[in-house]
Amino acid sequence: MFRFLLRRFIFLLVTYIVATTVVFILPRAIPGNPLAQMLSSLSQVAQANPEAIRAAERTLMKEFGVDKPVLVQYGEFLLKALRGDLGTSISYYPRKVIDLIVPVIPWTLILLLPATLVAWILGNTLGALAAYRRNTWIDKGVLTSSLVVSQIPYYWLGMIFIFLFGVRLGWLPVQGAYSQGTIPSLSWGFFVDALKHYVMPFASIVISTMGGWAIGMRVMVVYELGSDYALFSEYLGMRDKRIFKYAFRNSLLPQITGLALNLGTVLGGALITEIVFNYPGTGFLLFKALTTLDYPMIQGIFVILIASVYLANFIVDFLYAWIDPRIRLGQEE
């Protein structure tokens, strides 16, 4: 088990280095000198104060290290990224990128983690149920609705929700993570307020990711129920429920791997959902950085998001190793 995890860790570390290398190379490889673009966008942001522009210019030049050889720039970039120094924001000059990202991360996590888990559990349960009741109306209903629902972009479902429950019916607030004018605190009132804002973005992510899990789980359980051990148990006269339990447990393993592989896609969708809801998370910050061409911020958000996806991957690997007896007991890698 330890060797399995070590191998996964090394793989993810290499992947992270490759990804950050891409982040480093892109602005230097794309024609049209992004540094000049950054400076021009800087002058748009801070028109009023030429002194500030010049100061920002110096910071940028220094951070990009354009006067040094490329390899030295690369080394410095990697070291800084590891230390969490992601440079200085342009649109919020002179604030550090990392100081701007850290406060928004919890909002994204609060939305993304529970939504992903709930969708995974509900979807797998529904999919397994459909496979167990194969060819009944339950199966057909689950399969057909999952096929359609899994293709609804989260953000569009969010728009429909805002329109229906926010605008038309007026049941829920239409934007943000809490009412304007309130300050986040640990009071009961704030909790209720935040919960009201939470329902719609949460539901749109859960509903549209659930379908995909259900489809996958259904196929997996159908495969398992058709395999030799399941047929043999049936001939032995084992109860259906018992066989189903074995099939279910065997089908869960690939779904856990699927969870790791899907995290990136779910994250991407959640970022856009945040934009639709004006929800103050990482996606919203990224959107603002993109509209002002704040490249240090875009890169910083990217480095952090990629790192978190890899970290989540590693956590899933750990779970996998812990759940799968073949890996836990070191019989198979």
Place this chain on the structure above:
Amino acid sequence: MTMFSTMIRPLFKNKKFIIGISIFLLFLLLGILGPTFYKVDPTEMTWDYEQPPSVEHPLGTDTYGRDILAQLLHGIRSSLYIGFLAATISLVLGTIVGSLSAVKRGIVDDTLMAMTNIVLTTPSILIAILIASYLRIRSMEAVAVILGLFQWPWFARAIRAQLMSVTSREYVYLSIMAGYSDLRLVIEDLLPTIATYAFMSFVLFINGGIMGEAGLSLIGLGPTRGISLGLMLQWAVLMEAVRRGLWWWFIPPGVAIVAITASLMVVSTTMDEVFNPRLREE
């Protein structure tokens, strides 16, 4: 020809398949012929702004008085174009990487698979966002390339696994012993085993391209010229169409996206049910 009819006929006995393929073909026709028959300029601004559907504008107008139906028809066309282009790129890349790995084995296989796993683990939409953010002008083709470049890994892995298992089967040995040329071997023995899988993957890649375009556009990194379904949604979000209750603006592009991608999903799953013996209904 007999193989063709034995493969195709069971599909058309499947009700779900017929519904799925009809919806998809309908939208394909809307995209191809729609703009030719409905000759309203989707970019023409008029004083009838933010009008709900009427006889003059069947789907209403946006903030600049542009006709939504015209935008929708052009949007379907571009989104399908981007989807097909991205899917072709992914399919070609995946096939090259997967078959090279399976045929060459050894160090080529190791390197290609390491690369594949790295791309597989890295969230493609994030890289697409990063690359797109550096491009000041993004054509439809550029967006398709950015999206197509990163969705091939799982397909490459599947092709590799499939080819590896096929090349060790007896009939392939027999063909080699019979002195088949490499080309004949590939066309007669290897391609048919991956053809249905490749087709189903192509369908999913189209979906990936259409969804990816919509995602990139919403975040402000869609095509810089023209109209796509994603751009329509982005304009609607920017103009607060949702919170101002202008439903005719943001509902049609979403319905089109869901109808196209869901119908393709239905086509692909029913094909799997018909062709895959392990899933075939008893």
